[in-house]
Amino acid sequence: MKALLFASRLIDSLNEWVGRVVLWLVVPMIAIGAYNAIGRSLDKSIGTRLASNTYFELQWYLFSLVFLLMVGYVLKHNGHIRVDVVYARLSARGRAWVNMLGSILFVVPFALILFYVSLPLVAFSVQVREASLDAGGLPRWPLKLMMLPAFILLALQGFSEFVKNLAYLRGVLPQLPSEAEGEVA
Template sequence: MVAGPRGPSKNGDRRVTALQRISAAIDRLNDRIGSAIQWLALVMVVIGAFNAIARYADQYTGMSLSSNAYLDLQWYFFSLIFLMGSAYGLNHDYHVRVDVMYARLGRRARAWIDLTGSVLFLVPFAVLMFWISWGWVVRSWTILETSADPGGLPRYPIKSVVLVSFLLLLLQALSQIVKNAAILAEPVRGSARADGTGSPTETV
């Protein structure tokens, strides 16, 4: 008796499901972070406006309302938005693409491009930047680095965000790999079952 073709194993299905659940958890994490940090843009504008007005007021009142700490807060918040929002932007495809052909390609072709780019470029880049930044951040914490400007803020907390941001970017890159691999694993339009029976399936 000749055995028929075997379908996917239950263990394989469980592994795929587990990876998809992890991917969804990473997406939710970065979505929550992205939703939270978007309010920092408003706070950054308010602080900048206050500091600008305070500098003019200082000339007429003789009071020291402005401070270098406000300037530091502005670029701290900008850094948080840029760094912590990178993974959120990747998840929602908000990053600018410079190619003109990508949007004209089919779903599977785009998945191949995204998967290849994530594996060959994005994951190595995130790992490399995390490794390079590690010593830089550790040194900042060792000396408790602060701003060189009078009244400035400590530098070591914001430098730690660099490590966190590249870790989140790496996790999101892995999530994108799982999602694009799932797209490529879907049945192709016009393909029939391996045993030659059944009707052709359709691509989602």
């Protein structure tokens, strides 16, 4: 169990580091979004050419990176959406069982299937150096390439959550892992 918990801590540290680094992409994403909005308004009002497809695509590329690469971080911090009214009424041990089984039966397989299914798409995109067809568009292959580490980070975090909940059920951890974490970001 100690080796599994050590691996879990490494995975948690990795997703924490990636999440905190990627979180900073929100700042330029917002700045570019504001620039796009102002630029498009001025373009219409006074006939300038401040806005471009390059900035628009850069904004949604940054959003995509944040969405993709933060998924493990969000799972680590229990920031995903939960709508199960039954789950809230379960005991801590019941919630640990749901978390543990959900991680190993759904999260990990889902992430690994997405990784496997994405491989040919990503390989083709990289091979042909896929780019946007819009004027001023950006290369798309680097963004598609980021799907692979995103799915791996999610699978790893799912495994880590499985280990932590198993450790709780075995009495190794004193607190349910999902309740020990703080708020996301």
